[in-house]
Amino acid sequence: MEAMDAVGAAAPHADLSIWGLFWAADIVVKSVMLGLLAASIWCWSIIVDKSISYRRMKAEMNRFERTFWSGQSLEELYQQQAEKPSGGLGAVFVAAMKEWKRSHEQNAASFVGMQQRLDKVLDVAIARESEYLEKNLGFLATVGSAGPFIGLFGTVWGIMNAFTNIAASSDTNLAVVAGPIAEALFATAIGLVAAIPAVIAYNKLSSDAGKMIGRLEGFADEFSTILSRQLEARSR
Template sequence: METLPLAATAHDMSIWGLFWQAGWIVKFVMIGLLVASVWTWAIVVDKVISFNRMRAALNRFEQTFWSGQSLEELYRSLSDKNTMGMGAIFVAAMREWKKSFEKGARSPIGLQNRIDKAMDLALTREMERLEGRLSFLATVGSAAPFVGLFGTVVGIMTSFQAIAGSSSTNLAVVAPGIAEALLATAIGLVAAIPAVIAYNKLSTDAAKLSSRMEGFSDEFSAILSRQIDEKVVQRAAA
């Protein structure tokens, strides 16, 4: 009969058991961190797919752009499509080019400025598409360990209250509560570490893609500037 108290105080030390034995605050912290971790991985998978799609689109556009096809033909083939990356920048510039000449643009400098602004806006939209939701990864990476630590502190406080209530410092009394508390920190690290690694990698990839698009924007601006000068000369000669 003396073994009954021991059985009554037995604790399930598995991860699932520690979760169910934890207090409601610690449970709330764990659930929040798990949700953040799942959402982090969803963003990572989505961004990897998006970045690969963007790289493929940039490569295809560069091959087509430098193949010798005329700008008018390329514009007609892309104007009705849902373009991305360099294609979106090209279409924005050509659309402004055509609108300006259809309205009889007289100022070469004004036309060049409008084209540059159109390309800058298109580039900004493409970068917003690439960098969207990356801030969530940065937030999880920086905040998750502290959220987990908060759960650990609450759990340890609860354990000390249990020790005071039982008037016992037996390890069997202390260990379950401390294990539950430390589980919150562990889940916080599980959420934070992938988020930090993914944020650093994806931010670097986004910067590289942005650099490629900025380079094309500058180069295409120079091409259009030369064509504007040629048209000004032709008008002057006429």
């Protein structure tokens, strides 16, 4: 019994703190940890930026819709929106009005051709706003799907090295085994820490983006109908 106590006392105690696990890890495992940590930081920056920009765009959309349906003339609203850079519904409105005014200045004779040009301008404006809304969301999806597997790679690599070192030293004492295995499992933990928020944020932000894109498309259809009625009235 005394001999076993002596062996246990002589066995080195592994530092199982976060910093200790990181510094004791293999260079490959360290690279995996640092890569996942950088990905997690970038994911959180995207999450914060998108949350703020989506909230701002929703407020701008609500403001614009109230003004648009208040009865104000399209020309006055166009002058107001054209003076300042706008996004969302304002950008779609300004793009359509520019084409409308350009066609009238050139005395476009074809009602059908003018309507087709307006529809194309609206589609392009919606595509541009959609690209802005969905920008960087793909990175969240990539980290959410690949993060756990990257962490698992670091874990497998670390466990392989741990068992190789254990076999070379012929020492199976728990204190010797626990440290290397904990270092390896720490990589999977970091992978999950990076992936879980990324998946949740991607689902939430992509849903919000889809709703705003739907509002853009709905407004474009309504505005196209309004312009179409005015075109018909002027062509009579």
